[in-house]
Amino acid sequence: MDVATEWLKESVVEVRQGPSAGSGLTWGFDVVVTNAHVARAGPVDVRLPDGQTRSARVRFADRQRDIAVLDVPRLGLPAVTRRDPADLRPGHALFAIGHPFGVRHAMSSGILHAVGPLPDGYPVPPPLRQLTWVQADLRLAPGHSGGPIADALGRVVGVSTMIVGGLALAVPITAVEALLTARAA
Amino acid sequence: MSATLSTFSDQLADAVERAARSVVSVHARPRLPSTGVHWRDGVIVTTEATVQRDQDITVTLPDGRRIPAQLAGRDRGTDLAVLRIATGELPAALLGDPAALRPGHLVLALGRSGDGGPRAAFGAVSTTGGKWRCWKGGEIDLWIQSDLTIYPGLGGGPLVSPDARILGINSGGLSRPLAVTIPANTVDRVLDQLLAKGYVARGWLGAAMQPVRYSDAARSRSGISHEGGLIILSVESDAPAAKAGLMVGDVIVAIDGHRVEHPDQVLELLSGDIVGRTLAVELIRGGKQEKVDLLVGERPRSRR
Numbered sequence: 001m002d003v004a005t006e007w008l009k010e011s012v013v014e015v016r017q018g019p020s021a022g023s024g025l026t027w028g029f030d031v032v033v034t035n036a037h038v039a040r041a042g043p044v045d046v047r048l049p050d051g052q053t054r055s056a057r058v059r060f061a062d063r064q065r066d067i068a069v070l071d072v073p074r075l076g077l078p079a080v081t082r083r084d085p086a087d088l089r090p091g092h093a094l095f096a097i098g099h100p101f102g103v104r105h106a107m108s109s110g111i112l113h114a115v116g117p118l119p120d121g122y123p124v125p126p127p128l129r130q131l132t133w134v135q136a137d138l139r140l141a142p143g144h145s146g147g148p149i150a151d152a153l154g155r156v157v158g159v160s161t162m163i164v165g166g167l168a169l170a171v172p173i174t175a176v177e178a179l180l181t182a183r184a185a
Numbered sequence: 186m187s188a189t190l191s192t193f194s195d196q197l198a199d200a201v202e203r204a205a206r207s208v209v210s211v212h213a214r215p216r217l218p219s220t221g222v223h224w225r226d227g228v229i230v231t232t233e234a235t236v237q238r239d240q241d242i243t244v245t246l247p248d249g250r251r252i253p254a255q256l257a258g259r260d261r262g263t264d265l266a267v268l269r270i271a272t273g274e275l276p277a278a279l280l281g282d283p284a285a286l287r288p289g290h291l292v293l294a295l296g297r298s299g300d301g302g303p304r305a306a307f308g309a310v311s312t313t314g315g316k317w318r319c320w321k322g323g324e325i326d327l328w329i330q331s332d333l334t335i336y337p338g339l340g341g342g343p344l345v346s347p348d349a350r351i352l353g354i355n356s357g358g359l360s361r362p363l364a365v366t367i368p369a370n371t372v373d374r375v376l377d378q379l380l381a382k383g384y385v386a387r388g389w390l391g392a393a394m395q396p397v398r399y400s401d402a403a404r405s406r407s408g409i410s411h412e413g414g415l416i417i418l419s420v421e422s423d424a425p426a427a428k429a430g431l432m433v434g435d436v437i438v439a440i441d442g443h444r445v446e447h448p449d450q451v452l453e454l455l456s457g458d459i460v461g462r463t464l465a466v467e468l469i470r471g472g473k474q475e476k477v478d479l480l481v482g483e484r485p486r487s488r489r
Contacts, residue, residue: 091201093194119298122218
């Protein structure tokens with residue numbers, strides 16, 4: 001797991017906008033994906049793994065799915081590799097990388113709990129509950145938002161988004177792909 | 186390193202998949218369903234606290250079908266409830282030995298939420314120990330505490346080893362906030378009684394008592410060898426203690442030859458298959474030793 005973590009770290013940035021700070025992952029050439037609640041409209045600072053800072057701009061944000069796509073000139077980082085979370089089974093090992101409480105590149109490990117909507121009775125408004133989530137039994141904290149959750153080989157399956165009843169919820173990477181495809185069309 | 190982790194990851198997912206074949210979701214409370222284990226053919230075990238109604242209970246099978254279930258019995262004392270479903274629907278749970286667990290052993294918690302797929306949590310055994318009595322009054326044969334998160338809906342589900350053996354039933358409410366597991370041997374014991382009678386018969390005396398010690402002076406004056414015992418504070422009318430002639434102020438010093446100095450020792454003697462047996466009670470009354478026979482009754486259902 002140390003190899004996979006070291007490797008994935010190179011694609012995880014810190015996203016800062018005013019008092020808000022979260023994480024982000026490199027999607028492609030000069031493009032970073034994060035949560036919409038981390039980066040709102042306006043200028044955004046992106047801090048690279050080597051400590052350099054870049055100015056970024058929000059290309060678009062989808063509030064309902066809580067995903068924002070940033071254009072980051074001179075990003076120069078490798079894009080993450082992706083894996084469809086539908087190929088995972090509950091019990092598969094997962095890890096998250098992010099900057100919880102400002103601690104840079106912290107790793108948290110656990111397993112896949114389930115993929116799909118949350119069960120009836122979870123304390124979440126129905127529109128959110130009914131979305132498809134990568135649900136992980138691993139510990140997230142504020143600051144992980146926008147960072148990756150990956151499988152044992154470092155392939156990203158979701159974007160860390162929120163914690164409900166201790167359960168880590170991530171937007172499936174396939175949902176991010178669909179958003180980007182819809183915007184490009 | 187990553188290949189090793191990847192292999193281990195697949196092993197865990199296989200264990201979840203295999204054990205989940207006998208894991209169902211139980212619809213016996215409003216909104217959030219709980220989890221149950223198909224323990225024996227046609228018999229589902231879950232936690233008592235999650236079965237909030239006696240009628241209109243259904244379970245969702247691993248293939249997504251929702252079928253009716255009948256409550257066969259419940260035991261608040263050990264937080265276990267038993268449901269009957271049609272036989273031949275599912276494989277029975279593949280059980281392991283919970284007594285082999287040691288702190289550090291890796292374990293899984295499984296659940297099913299009603300929509301089909303299993304839900305899993307992973308952790309390690311934190312502490313283990315022998316027999317204990319939980320606050321609800323039941324006797325649990327082993328103490329098994331883990332660092333698993335029992336997420337909403339996972340209560341009543343199994344504790345599973347990485348080789349897919351079911352070791353017990355996880356209870357969200359037995360020792361909150363700790364994740365505690367009711368071991369498979371306790372489940373078997375309670376299950377047999379629930380299937381036979383619908384409830385667990387517990388021994389009952391109908392007397393309240395507390396520890397008391399004799400002063401050296403009192404002992405030498407009366408020639409009592411015992412240092413102390415349990416003084417009776419009240420006796421319920423028509424209860425077994427009253428029928429045996431026990432009175433307020435009597436000091437019980439031994440039951441069936443076992444010295445008793447703490448009420449837990451009496452509860453210990455009253456556990457198991459004891460209802461209807463006669464116990465020899467040694468007591469001190471008015472400074473003199475006496476012996477009475479006491480026919481153990483059954484704890485009234487309202488207090489079970």
